[in-house]
Amino acid sequence: MKIRTRYAPSPTGRMHVGNLRTALYAYLIAKHEGGDFLLRIEDTDQVREVEGAVDIINRTLEGTGLIPDESPDKDGGVGPYVQSERVKAGIYDRYAKELIDKGEAYYCFCTPERLASLKQVVGGKEINVYDKHCLHLSPEEVAEKLAAGVPHVVRQNTPQTGTTSFHDELYGDITVDNSELDDMILIKSDGFPTYNFANVVDDHLMGITHVVRGNEYISSTPKYNRLYEAFGWEIPAYIHCPLITDEDHKKLSKRSGHSSYEDLIEQGFLSEAVVNFIALLGWSPEGNEEFFDLEGLVRAFDYHRIGTSPAVFDYQKLRWMNGEYLKRMDPAVFYGQALPYLKQAIHKDLDLAHIAELVRTRIEVYPDIPDMVAFFEELPDYDIALYTHKKSKCNPEVALGLLKEELALLEAMEDFSNDALFTALKAYASEKGIKIGTAMWPLRTAVSGRPVTPAGATEIMEILGREESLARIRDGIDRLTGAQA
RNA sequence: GGCUCGUUGGUCAAGAGGUUAAGACGCCGCCCUCUCACGGCGGAAUCAUGGGUUCGAUUCCCGUACGAGCUGCCA
16 A cells, blocks of 8 residues: 655644654655655634745745645645635535534534633633533524524534544554543534544545654544544554654744744755754664765655654754755855855955855854854954963964064065965974964964964965965054053 | 653663663863864763562553643634
């Protein structure tokens, strides 16, 4: 049997990383077995729907490479793939009627006021258990109200005794008392189905074999099974994925600042790195390899290796992983993507491709670039304390002496290539009987004004060019002289 | 409150009734080095807890604690 999975988001905004991971797993489970991955838009909540959210979903799927085999834009014969369209086609009404006829569901005409009166507060939380009031309406009363156009919903009729079980591929068998199951609403008063109903109907109609979703659905799954059984439909395999939390072990929220795929992309992360990283949140491969492109994931993905405990979203490790992707990237591609960030800080005519390569092993995300290279554009104001460096045996006095001699040496040079500069300074150092590091420290400080730079003194001078380099060294000498006076 | 699920270093995690309990991020140290980074080497750090079962449990069972999810005309 061909595996068919689906990703069924509600178009309510940005794509949460938890949802993205669910989509990823659904995709991988299908593709690992050569199956189909479909996209279904669950827009049954007219209130929460956000305009443009479907575009976000499409763009995210495209950006991450999770291309559906069937979707609203690609009919595979079981459409429509948008639930609001399925509502118009009368699909849910038809199946709701079938359940009503079978006594598995019933019309409920209770007013919001009556429902509110059923509410009780336990442990500070509001609990609402429906009392099956309308189940006991006579067929005549129901027909009468229906004819009169009394607002109504359709509720599932769950038994109050016995138990219901379901099997999850990861969590195993889960059993609950039927008394815990409430008569959930299947069709809302606006005629739209609830997720609870639509998802069962659609998964069946669309031939979904493996239902992959977040584990917040575990508690309602018994109710879904009752629906499948009422219809006499085959129950799909369930794969409930553990949730992703923030550093405080709380559900990842907008407050964390990196809860959605779009947030991450805006923060400069590579799509590939994000996909790779979230794949490893809750799933682990058989070996020790942790770098996978999408194809690699498809090959390696054995869903039995998905865990059952929640995972903390480790931003730190994502950054590291993104840095690794940057290092492995083709230089030309890297340069192209780094360019906007380089230009943010540098407007002078400098060798940006060269700078890009220098910066590459030192950044984790593109936005790290501007701050790191800003000194190329303009010498920052700096304190002469920077000339003090224990390991290089340097301090302001030493630096001043060295800088003066080095300035003379460099002024005599025309070739400001890295090699020429390094050779000359190396000779100078050995002649003077000092370490190369000692000779370089004041120079690097003078030409950069920074304690840490993405390159050594001579590399910086090569990029800066002769005039600018010499000017900065003279400036350094001035600063040091001024401090001594 | 009830129900359900979960708990291996700070984090992601492998593992399995008997192991020196992998690996990765982060952290620390050393090496490399014109600073930092990269790279290399090494280190500290974990089986929530109490009872069972067993020759032997971190692994199996039960309880407890803690965390999470559900308890919506949201998904």
